[in-house]
Structures are given as structure tokens and as C-alpha cells.
Amino acid sequence: INVELGIATGAFIYEIDGSRNTVISDMFVSTTLLFYGDEHMAFLKNQILSATEVPQFGLSDTPGIKAETSPISSENAVFSIHRGGSTLMMTAFTELEQNFAADNASVLSAFLIKNPSELYRRKATGAVDSDVMFMINEDGTITTLTLMRTEEVSGFAPWSTDGRFISGCVDYDNQRWFITQRQHNGRPVLRLEL
Numbered sequence: 001i002n003v004e005l006g007i008a009t010g011a012f013i014y015e016i017d018g019s020r021n022t023v024i025s026d027m028f029v030s031t032t033l034l035f036y037g038d039e040h041m042a043f044l045k046n047q048i049l050s051a052t053e054v055p056q057f058g059l060s061d062t063p064g065i066k067a068e069t070s071p072i073s074s075e076n077a078v079f080s081i082h083r084g085g086s087t088l089m090m091t092a093f094t095e096l097e098q099n100f101a102a103d104n105a106s107v108l109s110a111f112l113i114k115n116p117s118e119l120y121r122r123k124a125t126g127a128v129d130s131d132v133m134f135m136i137n138e139d140g141t142i143t144t145l146t147l148m149r150t151e152e153v154s155g156f157a158p159w160s161t162d163g164r165f166i167s168g169c170v171d172y173d174n175q176r177w178f179i180t181q182r183q184h185n186g187r188p189v190l191r192l193e194l
Contacts, residue, residue, distance in 0.1 A: 016042045038064040062102035074131045075149040085115035109156035112143040122170045140164025
């Protein structure tokens, strides 16, 4: 990356001032650009990303996220796995404080969240009014969260199978896909399943 370039594709370097973070774990585009660190979150305050104008960064008390997991959005909030691996955090911008604030979204269901390696979402559709989030747990189970924030509805549920869930995703048709490990002829095999 050439930081000497003066054109639109030129790189730039700015420090996000904060004594607590030592690592940026992920970046996320929400109402602004969010930087999730190992200890807390920073965000772009003045909406400027330029090699010639200095951006202003804000610091939030939102805790850091678990490495290798990415945040997702749902109904104007950003969800992430806390760096401890047993809490789902919900972060939203508050007009009053002009900052991002985080709440524990899994306070009553923390026992279902077992060090997830992935977090992803199936969007609400015309036939289904709720988003569903999926957390692939370390023990091969899945914890789902059915969410309708505008109606203040959220429900956690455990999923298990005769094997292990390894990974998953939702495609452009809103279909859920899983990589599972199952036994076949006495040996573990990986399968891609819809």
C-alpha cells in the first residue's frame, strides 16, 4: 500500500486513540464504520475516510469481540460474540449520548452459548416475520435466536443433531446450509446439508 499516493485510491494511516485496544479484530459497516477491538469498540464520528482530511474517531464502552467471529446486523442493532465466548452482545447507537451502547442480549440464555465459532443470520421474509441468528457452538450444537426487536420478541433455542455442526451460512435465497460431521461406515465424514 503506497501512502504517498495523492489520488482517491491512495492509502492513509490514522491512529484510533485508545489505550485499551491492542488489536482490531473486525470492522463493520453500520450507520458508520465500526472498529471492534479486543477490549472495546471505536467508530468513525465525522463520516470522513480520506487521505487528505483527518477522520474523528469515537470510543464506545462496547466490549471487544471474540477473535475469528464477525458481527452481524439485525433491525438497526449490531450483534457480536463477546470476547469471553459466552455472551451475545447487542450494540446500537444512542442519540442522547451520541455513542454506541451495548447490552447483553443473552442474559437469560447464556448457558446455551458455548464458545461459538460463527455467528450469522437468516433474514425475515414475507412468510416469516422474524430474523433468526445462528451460533455454531464449540461442542457441535447450534444456538438460535429468533428476533423481532420492534415487537420486543426474542427467543433462544438449542439445536443438536446426530453428529456435529461444524459451520454454516445463509445463501442469497435465504436458505440455511450447514457443514456437519456424521458417522458413515464407522468413520466421521463431512457433509454439506440444506
